[in-house]
Amino acid sequence: MPLDRDAAHYLFGVMRLKQGAEVLLFNGADGEWRATVAEAGKRGGTLEPQRRTRPQTMPPDLWLMFAPVKKARTDFIVEKAVEMGVRRLLPVATEFTNSERIRQDRLQSHAREAAEQCGATFVPEVADLAKLPDVLSAWPEDRRLMFCDEAQAGGDGPAARPFAEAGGPGPWAVLIGPEGGFSDRERARLHAMEAAHVASLGPRILRADTAAVAAITLWQLRFGDWT
Amino acid sequence: MPLDRDAAHYLFGVMRLKQGAEVLLFNGADGEWRATVAEAGKRGGTLEPQRRTRPQTMPPDLWLMFAPVKKARTDFIVEKAVEMGVRRLLPVATEFTNSERIRQDRLQSHAREAAEQCGATFVPEVADLAKLPDVLSAWPEDRRLMFCDEAQAGGDGPAARPFAEAGGPGPWAVLIGPEGGFSDRERARLHAMEAAHVASLGPRILRADTAAVAAITLWQLRFGDWT
Numbered sequence: 473m474p475l476d477r478d479a480a481h482y483l484f485g486v487m488r489l490k491q492g493a494e495v496l497l498f499n500g501a502d503g504e505w506r507a508t509v510a511e512a513g514k515r516g517g518t519l520e521p522q523r524r525t526r527p528q529t530m531p532p533d534l535w536l537m538f539a540p541v542k543k544a545r546t547d548f549i550v551e552k553a554v555e556m557g558v559r560r561l562l563p564v565a566t567e568f569t570n571s572e573r574i575r576q577d578r579l580q581s582h583a584r585e586a587a588e589q590c591g592a593t594f595v596p597e598v599a600d601l602a603k604l605p606d607v608l609s610a611w612p613e614d615r616r617l618m619f620c621d622e623a624q625a626g627g628d629g630p631a632a633r634p635f636a637e638a639g640g641p642g643p644w645a646v647l648i649g650p651e652g653g654f655s656d657r658e659r660a661r662l663h664a665m666e667a668a669h670v671a672s673l674g675p676r677i678l679r680a681d682t683a684a685v686a687a688i689t690l691w692q693l694r695f696g697d698w699t
Numbered sequence: 700m701p702l703d704r705d706a707a708h709y710l711f712g713v714m715r716l717k718q719g720a721e722v723l724l725f726n727g728a729d730g731e732w733r734a735t736v737a738e739a740g741k742r743g744g745t746l747e748p749q750r751r752t753r754p755q756t757m758p759p760d761l762w763l764m765f766a767p768v769k770k771a772r773t774d775f776i777v778e779k780a781v782e783m784g785v786r787r788l789l790p791v792a793t794e795f796t797n798s799e800r801i802r803q804d805r806l807q808s809h810a811r812e813a814a815e816q817c818g819a820t821f822v823p824e825v826a827d828l829a830k831l832p833d834v835l836s837a838w839p840e841d842r843r844l845m846f847c848d849e850a851q852a853g854g855d856g857p858a859a860r861p862f863a864e865a866g867g868p869g870p871w872a873v874l875i876g877p878e879g880g881f882s883d884r885e886r887a888r889l890h891a892m893e894a895a896h897v898a899s900l901g902p903r904i905l906r907a908d909t910a911a912v913a914a915i916t917l918w919q920l921r922f923g924d925w926t
Contacts, residue, residue, distance in 0.1 A: 529902070548775075555909050557901065590904045674784065674925035675756070677817045682782050685912040693917070698901035 473497075473507070475517045484512045497521065498593040503528040528593050531557035532696045533643045535615070536688065537564050539650035540571040540601065541680045548681040549648075550579050554586035554596060556688040557696065561596050562645075564604045568652035574601045604658060608665065612643070617668045619647040620687050621659060632663045635671035641695050646687045651680055700724075700734070702744045711739045724748065725820040730755040755820050758784035759923045760870045762842075763915065764791050766877035767798040767828065768907045775908040776875075777806050781813035781823060783915040784923065788825045789872075791834055795879035801828045831885060835892065839870070844895045846874040847914050848886060859890045862898035868922050873914045878907055 475483070483489045491512050497505045497519065504526035507519040536553045540546045540563050553561055561583065563574050580598045587595045611617070618635050647662075654662065662668050673686050692698040702710065710716045718739050724732045724746065731753035734746040763780045767773045767790050780788055788810065790801050807825045814822045838844070845862050874889075881889065889895050900913050919925040 551906075552909050552912075555903055555905050556913070557903055590906070592903060672925060674919055674923070676758075676782055676784055676819060678782050679778075679817070682779050682912055685779075685909055686783070686916045689913045689916040690920070692901055693920070696901070698899060 473519045473521060475519065477515050480513060480515060480517045483509070484514070484517060495519065496525065498528075498587075500594050501528060504591075504593050526591075526593060530594055531559050531592075531596070532692070534558045534688070534691060534696065535560045535562055535643075535645035536684065537562045537607065537645055537647040538680065538684060539564055539566045539569040539604075539648065540574050541651060542570075545679065545681045546571070546574070546579070547582050549684045550582050550598065551586040551589075552681060552685050553688065554583050554592060555590045556685060557592075557692065558596055558646075558688065559594075561598045562607065563599065563601045564607055564647075565601055566604045566650050566658055567655040569650045576600050605661070608661060611665070611667060613667075615643040615645055615667060617645050617647060617662075617665065618671050618687065618691060619662050619668060620649065620673050620683055621654065621662070621670050630664050632665065632668040632670040635669040635690070635694075638669045638694075644691060644695060646684075646691055648680055648684045648687060700746045700748060702746060704742050707740060707742055707744045710736070711741070711744060721749075722746065723752065725755075725814075727821050728755060731818075731820050753818075753820060757821055758786050758819075758823070759919070761785045761915070761918060761923065762787045762789055762870075762872035763911065764789045764834065764872055764874040765907065765911060766791055766793045766796040766831075766875065767801050768878060769797075772906065772908045773798070773801070773806070774809050776911045777809045777825065778813040778816075779908060779912050780915065781810050781819060782817045783912060784819075784919065785823055785873075785915065786821075788823050789834065790826065790828045791831045791874075792828055793831045793877050793885055794882040795877045797877065803827050832888070835888060838892070838894060840894075842870040842872055842894060844872050844874060844889075844892065845898050845914065845918060846889055846895060847876065847900050847910055848881065848889070848897050857891050859892065859895040859897040862896040862917070862921075865896045865921075871918060871922060873911075873918055875907055875911045875914060 489509050491509050493509045495507050497507050503524050505521045506525050507521045510518040510520040536558045538549050583598055584595045716736050718736050720736045722734055724734050730751050732748045733750055733752050734748045737745040737747040763785045765776050810825055811822045
């Protein structure tokens with residue numbers, strides 16, 4: 473297996489591996505493999521896969537949608553989501569989102585590193601930042617949406633069904649709002665969606681990264697692979 | 700209400716509050732109060748409580764026991780535990796714990812800051828680092844213990860009851876192991892405890908800070924104040 477320049481730099485420049493050294497490989501489709509370094513160069517090299525050490529395992533079909541917060545906490549959200557088991561990460565800009573931009577490439581690398589750290593064989597895709605209304609307008613018909621609404625009082629409009637009453641498995645997404653919460657308009661829009669289910673994360677105010685872990689735990693217990 | 704030197708330095712030196720400025724106060728017993736600055740000096744001052752803005756609310760009688768990890772992640776565990784609602788934090792040294800020491804005073808300040816951030820009116824006590832066997836030897840008779848065991852295969856000894864089958868409320872503790880897991884001896888000891896219940900946090904390996912949030916979520920849903 474040929475290595476590109478970045479991988480060669482990391483393995484042979486940073487980690488200083490020599491010919492014959494062993495590494496664990498995964499590509500998100502074929503499980504985890506033990507491989508040996510066949511050739512080690514400054515700008516390239518080759519790995520020779522030896523045997524499969526773990527089968528491919530996919531996380532459940534769960535997306536995490538989150539409003540980017542400060543850099544360190546956004547990194548944490550990505551790391552935690554990978555550990556907890558999600559299929560796709562969608563950063564969304566809401567009315568009260570502080571960050572207008574994300575470094576998609578940096579978050580994607582961060583997701584890869586988190587997968588390496590926790591022994592996952594799958595790296596979720598990190599999508600580009602999109603506006604929440606745009607994401608909701610193109611919402612896939614068969615995917616349900618769990619959102620956590622601190623201001624449970626729903627106002628005059630329709631109220632989304634409680635997550636506790638959602639039945640059956642299938643594709644889902646978990647939406648974590650920004651630290652300032654959703655706007656009234658966003659809240660009304662979410663509550664009016666057929667696919668939406670509202671969940672409570674307790675009586676205390678959680679930071680966005682804490683809320684992400686708690687909400688994914690809730691979902692995994694109910695519909696995921698935590699048995 | 701007189702202020703000590705540290706509080707005066709923070710309010711008048713760092714935050715540059717003047718006489719008449721408003722602050723929110725809590726002492727862990729009387730709820731949250733709005734107060735005004737009556738006197739502001741370099742080494743002291745006085746606050747005048749005006750009215751109670753929130754009643755005192757106590758988290759459920761849950762302890763979090765955790766093996767200290769690297770500084771930033773230990774800080775996160777403390778912060779997350781405060782947000783999620785625990786009554787007491789007990790750092791414990793296990794056989795595979797990397798850190799032999801903690802800065803109890805620093806973690807206690809961190810807990811206070813986390814409570815201020817999330818609008819809690821209670822700051823959990825952070826105990827001094829203790830050895831796990833010592834803590835277990837003095838285990839209070841009426842407190843149950845939920846622990847998360849990655850190596851679910853229990854060996855030859857007795858196996859603790861599953862958390863899912865634990866009944867009734869009452870005092871509890873959640874125990875999060877070090878990133879290297881528990882030793883065989885520790886695992887056998889825990890499984891043999893009458894008070895112990897074992898929980899699963901899914902098929903992936905979680906970092907200690909992620910495991911803390913997930914485990915407290917599990918507990919809060921079952922026995923806590925997340926309704």
